[in-house]
Amino acid sequence: MLKTTPPLFDETPADYARISREITKSKYSKNVNIAFLSSYTAEILKPYIRVELAKSSIFSSVYFAPYNNIEQEIIDNNSGLYASNPDIVVIHIGIEDISQNVLTRFYSYSSDEIKNVTSSIVSRYKEMIRAFRKKSNAQIIIVDFAYIQNESFGFSGSPLAHSLSAYIQNINDQLWSICNQITSCHVIKYQQVFMEQGLNNCIDYKLYFLARIPFGVKAQIEIGKVIARTIAAIYTTPCKCLVLDLDNTLWGGVLGEDGIAGIKLSDDYPGNVYKSFQRTILGLRDQGVLLAIASKNNINDALDVMEKHTDCLIKKKHISSIQINWKDKATNLYKIARELNIGLNSIAFFDDNPVEREWIIEQVPDVRVINVPENPMFYSRALLNSRLFDKVNMTSEDTSRAEMYKHEKRRSEFHIKSKSVDDFLRGLKMSAKIGLVEDITLSRVEQLINKTNQYNLTCRRYTAEEIKDIISSGGVAIWISVKDKFGDSGIVGTAIAKKQNNNEWIIDTFLLSCRVIGRKLESILLYYLCKLVKGKKGVILYGEYIPTSKNNLINDFFIKFNFNEVINKENYWSCNLRETNISPSDFINVEFIE
Amino acid sequence: MKAVDIERLYSVISDVLNIPIEDISEESSVNTVESWSSLTHINLVVSIEAEFKVNFTPEDTMDMLSVKLISIILEDLL
Numbered sequence: 001m002l003k004t005t006p007p008l009f010d011e012t013p014a015d016y017a018r019i020s021r022e023i024t025k026s027k028y029s030k031n032v033n034i035a036f037l038s039s040y041t042a043e044i045l046k047p048y049i050r051v052e053l054a055k056s057s058i059f060s061s062v063y064f065a066p067y068n069n070i071e072q073e074i075i076d077n078n079s080g081l082y083a084s085n086p087d088i089v090v091i092h093i094g095i096e097d098i099s100q101n102v103l104t105r106f107y108s109y110s111s112d113e114i115k116n117v118t119s120s121i122v123s124r125y126k127e128m129i130r131a132f133r134k135k136s137n138a139q140i141i142i143v144d145f146a147y148i149q150n151e152s153f154g155f156s157g158s159p160l161a162h163s164l165s166a167y168i169q170n171i172n173d174q175l176w177s178i179c180n181q182i183t184s185c186h187v188i189k190y191q192q193v194f195m196e197q198g199l200n201n202c203i204d205y206k207l208y209f210l211a212r213i214p215f216g217v218k219a220q221i222e223i224g225k226v227i228a229r230t231i232a233a234i235y236t237t238p239c240k241c242l243v244l245d246l247d248n249t250l251w252g253g254v255l256g257e258d259g260i261a262g263i264k265l266s267d268d269y270p271g272n273v274y275k276s277f278q279r280t281i282l283g284l285r286d287q288g289v290l291l292a293i294a295s296k297n298n299i300n301d302a303l304d305v306m307e308k309h310t311d312c313l314i315k316k317k318h319i320s321s322i323q324i325n326w327k328d329k330a331t332n333l334y335k336i337a338r339e340l341n342i343g344l345n346s347i348a349f350f351d352d353n354p355v356e357r358e359w360i361i362e363q364v365p366d367v368r369v370i371n372v373p374e375n376p377m378f379y380s381r382a383l384l385n386s387r388l389f390d391k392v393n394m395t396s397e398d399t400s401r402a403e404m405y406k407h408e409k410r411r412s413e414f415h416i417k418s419k420s421v422d423d424f425l426r427g428l429k430m431s432a433k434i435g436l437v438e439d440i441t442l443s444r445v446e447q448l449i450n451k452t453n454q455y456n457l458t459c460r461r462y463t464a465e466e467i468k469d470i471i472s473s474g475g476v477a478i479w480i481s482v483k484d485k486f487g488d489s490g491i492v493g494t495a496i497a498k499k500q501n502n503n504e505w506i507i508d509t510f511l512l513s514c515r516v517i518g519r520k521l522e523s524i525l526l527y528y529l530c531k532l533v534k535g536k537k538g539v540i541l542y543g544e545y546i547p548t549s550k551n552n553l554i555n556d557f558f559i560k561f562n563f564n565e566v567i568n569k570e571n572y573w574s575c576n577l578r579e580t581n582i583s584p585s586d587f588i589n590v591e592f593i594e
Numbered sequence: 595m596k597a598v599d600i601e602r603l604y605s606v607i608s609d610v611l612n613i614p615i616e617d618i619s620e621e622s623s624v625n626t627v628e629s630w631s632s633l634t635h636i637n638l639v640v641s642i643e644a645e646f647k648v649n650f651t652p653e654d655t656m657d658m659l660s661v662k663l664i665s666i667i668l669e670d671l672l
Contacts, residue, residue: 013637013641
């Protein structure tokens, strides 16, 4: 007898049997009928499939067709298959049940004969799947082929041109491409189960010879899990965003205490554990998962690590939303959801701190909180086994970055569509200050006058002394500063009006820093300029646009503010201050500094 | 060879065959328990293997058709 190491179970088979019976339909909102067509006695999988599906909040009923009655069940309209009204059909035929002789006597076959066997298997599946698809729209899950008996040819088989494994791989390749052409047809890679568990742990010859069950109890549980996971992925939308903590998650240690040089993140233990976890995370990002950070830290220190630490693989550019502050994490998760325009239930939360996890479970129950193990070596496994990012069809358009870019694009389109610019600007929570140019602000105004090119009506350059002269000879010179929710931008614009004669004034200079173009600050600046000129008994205000190679952006400035074109003077405009209705944008708080 | 932990064994049988522990006795068998079918028998065998970390042979498996026989065969392996 083959002696195997007794496997360790989270749940014993007896537990599965008991729990499976205890699953009651009424507690589940999702109910799925599964039909199982197989070449072996698959009933044994029932408790594993049902319990594992219940873990994904899905109630299931499973119909098992009599074994080796696959085509019969598909062809017969009155079969148990159709009576079971399946949402999901799993088809699992063991390669050993199709071509046992080919497996054990592989080298008695010529390569032509092998080709014939291959094409007959492939066409069998093609006909089977198509026949079923004509009759039913149920999701189809095909378990592909693996040779799970011990290799009969030792090591000699593999280098040969037509090796057994190449034969099986070739059938699988063709099978996958058939499944790709059929709608809602998914493949489970059977080999993977045995690779992960080890072939010797999976074989139980006793079950095979006594009961035609091709695998032992450990593999039964794993196959139950993979089938359940596939079905759950069909019905569950994968999380779009992974929110990560920093300290003891992306690196070991606490940045605030250990400093950038003291945190554990390197190519040696224990830093390599965290570096490896970062790789896993980036792998998820490659599949289209958006990354976000919610961490209690000093933002500049944290960004320093991300940008400057050579072993920190996750950089700022990989992160779609960064919430590094001392606010509670629930608030930050809401913020991330808003910023990325995604639902809270599309967010997975990974934090080493059980208190934070608990807080989120309580405060934001929609967020999917990943159960993080204490040992960081198992972070990656916990992340991937969370099933939260499972997608059934990782093919063509779903794959890799394309998905993410698509997603990001959709998001930015949504941004434009869903909000008017004013709504967007309102969201910036801007407040502006306006003041007269005085000594304290003079140097900044001089700087702006001499380097602003784009949003500059006249591009006149003045020294500080010249500006002072303009003011002392009765001109009006003002500045504007702005801050928003992101911070204070300081003085970003200036305007100068000069008296020409009597009640006629001219806008000599009007400019805004390129950093704030599009924020509608010009209406405020112009409003206050007019107001001040009016205060000095000005009635007619002229405006001048002097085109340069760079200020084309504002060639319609005066049209926008309803100035009248002055006849016979190109780019020369006027406005009657008694009639004008220039008003500052209502969503910007303005304070005039006397 | 060790004495079989009857409580553990009966608990597995109860879980797999869906019968109350108090209804299980040495005399319980394929003939007296309705839910003891060829399929649940296989479930029972792998469940006992997993619980007691043993491996039964096919012959053991075919022989274990009552609780008493299960105890005897299991005792040999412990």
